[in-house]
Amino acid sequence: MLVISNRLTIPDSELEFQAIRASGPGGQHVNKVSTAIQLVFDYRNSKVLPDSYKQALDNRSHANITAGGKILIKAQQHRSQEMNRQDALERLRALLVAAAFRPKTRHATRPTRSSVRKRLDAKKQHSQRKQMRRAPGND
Known part of the structure; x- marks a missing residue:
């Protein structure tokens, strides 16, 4: 279960994990062991994700979001499969938290009397x- 906020948790049944072989350096260990994790989350068909999150993810352009409405995260930083799994979950959580963030609307305000006086x-x-600095007599 992935906890996004105190109101939103995503059950493991909606997350799909695949163990794959990692790329890059590592020698024989990388070539033999599937330690990398690919996390797939189909957010459009999610039953627990609110529509506001889904809309925010649809409007967001991110390398991990596909046109089909899925989030693909490949984690291969660590040598163990479990640590890569935790890394993928944390990256998914960060992506969903960023999608839920709404910046505060700016309300126009007038400058204070003091700030106007200081500027003048x-x-x-x-x-x-x-x-x-002017030369004398050039008025």
Whole structure:
């Protein structure tokens, strides 16, 4: 079971794990043992995932999201299959949390009286500094 938030958990029945051979360096161990994990999560057909998550994932362009509505994650960082499984689950969790994030809407505000006064004072000082640098008699 994958816990996304205190309201959302994804059961293991909706997650599909496949043990595959890892690529890259590692010699004979990599060539003989299937330690890499490929995690497949069909979010469009998920019964527990809310529609808001599904919409956010559909609108998001990410390398791990397919056009068919599946999330594919390949984990091969670690030497053990169980650690790669945990890594894949954590990456799926991070992707779903990022999809659920809604930035706060910005509300237009007016500058404070103090900030306006400080800005105008700074402009006056800058202007006076420039006037002092001028050659005399060029008014």
